[in-house]
Amino acid sequence: MNIPVLHDFPLDPRCYSVRLALALLGVDHRVQPVDVFPGGAHLESPYRELTPTGELPVFETGTTTLVGSVDVLVHLADGTAWAAPSDDWIDFATGPLEQFYSCREQSLYTTDPVDVTAARAAVQSLDDLLASRTTNEAWVAADLPTVADIALFPAAALSRDIGIDHDRYPALRSWIRRIKQLPDFVEMPGIPVFP
Numbered sequence: 001m002n003i004p005v006l007h008d009f010p011l012d013p014r015c016y017s018v019r020l021a022l023a024l025l026g027v028d029h030r031v032q033p034v035d036v037f038p039g040g041a042h043l044e045s046p047y048r049e050l051t052p053t054g055e056l057p058v059f060e061t062g063t064t065t066l067v068g069s070v071d072v073l074v075h076l077a078d079g080t081a082w083a084a085p086s087d088d089w090i091d092f093a094t095g096p097l098e099q100f101y102s103c104r105e106q107s108l109y110t111t112d113p114v115d116v117t118a119a120r121a122a123v124q125s126l127d128d129l130l131a132s133r134t135t136n137e138a139w140v141a142a143d144l145p146t147v148a149d150i151a152l153f154p155a156a157a158l159s160r161d162i163g164i165d166h167d168r169y170p171a172l173r174s175w176i177r178r179i180k181q182l183p184d185f186v187e188m189p190g191i192p193v194f195p
Contacts, residue, residue, distance in 0.1 A: 002062025013154035089148035096122035
């Protein structure tokens, strides 16, 4: 039996979303670390054969290779209780969330000034969505946690990296706490464990 392989950079929030999904879903796998920074290994062989753009994460199932967190998360959740009832979250994950990640990467890996306007708007949108839910146990796409929550969690939890404090976003703060309390939750550097 082939054990799936996750090609992973520990500081990448997209990779983390897949690690979190694998833990929450109890999927046996092996991690292949990739030296993205400072090494740039994702831009060299053998990764260029797996992902010509150098995008991570890469997840090899034994029969297929999936590139990018959204594709991997959809694959992992398919046919499980973690599947989201709609694909609306994908638009958010591939649009505003990517702008957030670009701001964060610029902040962490360069000395260039960072405009966090788009990132702040993404965090506000997520807080607004969660606040509009009619239950105290609000989740992104359903009345229980789904792959949508897993996909969006890293950006929200890491927003302090670019100076966006959670104090202004009560629904978001409550949702982050609920995610951290899920059984088999795994940590990422930069995301405090305490609720």
